[in-house]
Amino acid sequence: MINVKDVSVIYNQEIKALDHLQLELKENQCTVIIGKNGSGKSTLLQTLVGIVDFQGSICIDHLNLDKDHLLEIRNKVGLVFQNPDHQLFMSTIYDDLAFGLINQGLSQEEIKQRIDIITSQFAFEQLLYRSSHRLSGGQKRMVAIACILIMRPDIILMDEPTSFLDPGSRRQVINILKDMHKTLIIASHDLDMALDIADEVILLNEGKVIAQGLTNDILTNQKLLEDNGLELPYRYQR
DSSP: OEEEEEEEEEETTTEEEEEEEEEEEOTTSEEEEEOSTTSSHHHHHHHHTTSSOOEEEEEETTEEOSTTTHHHHHHHEEEEOSSGGGTOOSSSHHHHHHHHHHHTTOOHHHHHHHHHHHHHHHTOGGGTTSOGGGSOHHHHHHHHHHHHHTTOOSEEEEESTTTTOOHHHHHHHHHHHHTOOSEEEEEOSOHHHHHHHOSEEEEEETTEEEEEEEHHHHHTOHHHHHHTTOOOOGGGOO
16 A cells, blocks of 8 residues: 655756645555656656655555665565666676666575566567667567566556557567556556556646546546546547
């Protein structure tokens, strides 16, 4: 359970990225956060792992998000950044995948086992000993997601996980996410993906919650979406 109470994030002393946000995010369900560019989606995810300073209070699994609990919370919560280059920095993809596991204190044998499992799941065994600088945007995206999932956090945050992906890779990621039984919080413009995987949807605009509810209730409401700079999912457009 994640409780966000009266949370504001202000950039440059004047830009309110989040504006007195009130949210309750349920455990073991998939919540997709939608909104036009600049609505606060990425800022909210980064706030939940203590990357940006905020006013108000955030409680994650009964732990207050503060300097005393930050390390413990980051061991529970994994964030897939919108830009994969912010995550991939080692000399090879194998080393990127192993990096977090080494910090968790796992043995070399268990690290290899986990890498074998995740590379088989994502089908990128052939990339293991290549540098991320030589990968396509879609390949980087898949590896960045795998680097978080391999650490098996209790709560997974994802910022635009289907961006850069071709249709086959996009479907592969969606199927992996559908089979996960964890707390997932995903910021995305991909409303058709949200229809496939979300238990609930939160609509943000100008750092405020405009609507929160069941996926179909939000994503079939054409007026609500258009009033907030979005369109219906493709499957509902005529």
